[in-house]
Amino acid sequence: MEVEVTFKTSLGQEWTIDGSYSINTDSKREDLQDIILHILQKSAVLMFTLHNQPLTNTLQELLTSQNLSTEGKIELEFFIQIPPLKSSGQANSGDWISSIQNFSSSIFVSNYSGYIQKFSNMNLDREKMIFTGPLKSFNINNETKLICAISKKGLNSILDIDFNIIASGNTEHAEKCVWNPSGSKFAIGLYSGKITICEINDNDGVIIQGNKKQHVDTKGITYNIIETCHTDLVSGVFWPSFETLITTSFDHNVHQVDLEKASISSSILCPRSVQCSDFSSNMVFCGFENMLINAYDCRNSGKIFSTCASAWVRTLKIVGNAMSVGLENGQVYLYDLRAFKTPTHVLPAHEGKVMALDGDSEFLYTGGADGCIQRFTFT
């Protein structure tokens, strides 16, 4: 059986194909790719979607899954598939990795032993023990190149790029931290559900360990607490603009916080507790413990898409057109955001759970509970 097909793409003028073609419904992705490349006289690995559903088997199956008949015309969209990833390096941190950030050709890693480490080309360049307990999260600001780091027990420190402590302070049990766009303030998401907006002051720093206060020879941190944010652990904090904060939590909510009024301007209710999240282009991507991954539009609180992984979603990161998802079983799923139902690539990254992800157009970095840092290259 044949069906009339037109092709659409956003790859540019040189990839445009006019007219419609009569194509056999038993054709697969490779057959369609051959047709396109023959017409355009180009070479690439293409992916085809129909109404955002990828062509994984034959064209007939795709039509059947969407209740479309072969009588009408169908419009297939194609784009260059995310190239497969190849492992290109590995390093060991020594303990469970809590956070990874790719910054100026190096990767910075924090682990549960309280260390922050810098790796250049997958070799340990520098490390420093900041806290005695787990270092839960850190964030590097692109403008000021300062690092804010928080421990599980609520200790927080501001470091420069060489790991010298500039300021330190103490708050409740904390989970996530993020700088504002200019690097003048940073926000900490606490275990209790509160959000703390912090900035460095000139006073001496005070750290509380055990029941004892301790003065340190660093600057202090001033805290402004937003009380009525969440009722449970804050699993993600994002500061896309000066006035707006995006927070996700175990209390099933995604909040958009207006910092001028210090109140919640909009909320999105999720099906389960948000275990991990990432924010990109007004969209927040959430991973849940029941293997679901949802994406929501913050402007209208609507759900954009939903897909399912094979294990508890531990960490999530948007890298270009791809969404990388780290799972409890040590696998990393790579979804193409243009065809999000099926993972494009599945990487058996770690022996333990995947705890952290980061990447750019060239590399993808993963950190796991086995203490390993893996680097994958987009070929």
Added chain:
Amino acid sequence: MSVDDSSDEEIRVRIGDVPTSWYDNSSFLGYDLDGKRVEKVLGPDQLDKHISKSEDPTWWRNIIDHLNAKKVRITDEMLEVIRTIRARKPVGKSFDPYSDFDLTAPKQEFGLGTDVLPPKRSFQPSKWERIKVHKIAKAIEKGWIKKKREEKEEVFDLWTEEIMEEKAGPPKWKLPGNIESYNPPEEYLFTEEEKKEWEDKDPMNREMPFMPQKFMALRKVPAYENIVKERFERCLDLFIAPRVVRPKIDIDPESLIPQLPDPENFRPFPEKLQMKFIGHEGKVNSIDYYYNGEFLASGDQNGVVKIWEASTGKCLESCEFKKKVLCVSWNPVMPILAICAGKYIYLKSFDCSEPYEIPNTTPSESKFATWEWENGEVKIKLRKGVSYITWHGKGDYFSSLCKRESTSSKVIVHSLSRFQSHKIFSRQSKGGVRSMAFHPKRPLFFVATEKNILTYNLKQQLLVKKFKGLECPVHITTHISGEHILAACEDCKLLWYDYDLSAMPYKTFPFHKKQLTYVATHKRYPLIATSGLDKTLHIFHAQVYQDYMQQPLIIPLRVLQTEISPLQCLFHPKQPWLASAEGQNICLYI
């Protein structure tokens, strides 16, 4: 009475009630409306009268109207009116004295007086009728008056099509075969012996009601002599023993089982194993969540206690004791963990949680317990090994269970703020104590023995209630509302008691195939979980309503298969997660 009659205007003489005899000597009768004299109209004299009588037969019709001072001739209509008045009948042709009486018309139409208002009883329901109806109703209610049932005589026509549809059709007649033929084959004919045998037999016992006969031609076939009898018997058969179509009862036994609601409607609940806490080398005996769910404490057979980060499964701290740890329990308010290891109860806080130093207090002397304080941690030494601990909701009191103690000393209640220990039972109770629990809101204490659950009021120090119907409970717990008690028993049953309803179990759940080990309730979600030695975890939806008239809704949701029989199961304080102690690992189901 004034009458608004236009005929008043015709009266010229306006003397009113003044007798006309006063004007006998005057030429005028009276005065008119303008005040002018009205002269008398003289009537005919006697001679004129006599002449008029003889000449005019209708002389009597001529009269003089003195009031108007004119002569009037009586017409037939006037005459009729006069006759009607004299006969005392109503005047007027339009008036029909025999018209139908209109009951609905207001009484004013009948000229009974427009000024009289109708009485109130005319438009109210009748009082006497109401009394009468009430009496009859009461008599019927008491049974003094019985309604006669009208017996309908049912007569039905047997041969109508309607009846034949309800009843089964008559049995079909057997079609004639070769033996009924007028010229059957030779083999169907009886031999002499068969004939004799047929004739000797009782007609009721004969296989065939006739003897086969052979005729050479159809015209020689005689009339069937038994036709009338046969038809009669047929009719009799149909009449006396009519067949009825009995509907075949075809009920699927599965359809009698009440349909349970779809478990999909009761999400979220734990469905699948998602994570394992790996690190213990000995069998994990006890687990407990920190009050806010941040940490999970576990104790194993080797005396090792580990503190885990609940969301990631990372072991944050570990400490070792000399004896095996049988129970760990977090204080519900303070970051203190109670650990039962051998004869000791250790109360300590950990670095990963909020560090807390228990204030030192002079302990009171006790035969059962010795309190020791060191660097903000407390160690309580008892006479025998401690197997179980449970905290009061406010975090100051906790009770411990020593299984090897004498029955009166098994249960000891300790006070953390005062460093005191009390034996709460003054005499031996029948049966050993197996488990205990504090009421979440009221000053009640539940103690499970082998056959009963005893409820004590701690303030009044009295036995308040006794729940029965259970056999060797392993663990008891209270629902978050405090109104329901759950007991996991050795006879594979989970018992649900309603505190206010009855001393017997409200519901029994015999789902496990082997002994139960633990029962847990969730603090936020309507979930219950049980663990058993049959390597299963049973998850139930248990919705308890605030309306006392509505019974709790308890629905089994899922059965989770485990690799090793779980010794304990526990819900996360906030999330719908279930942790279970299975061998050396702690498994988390989500």
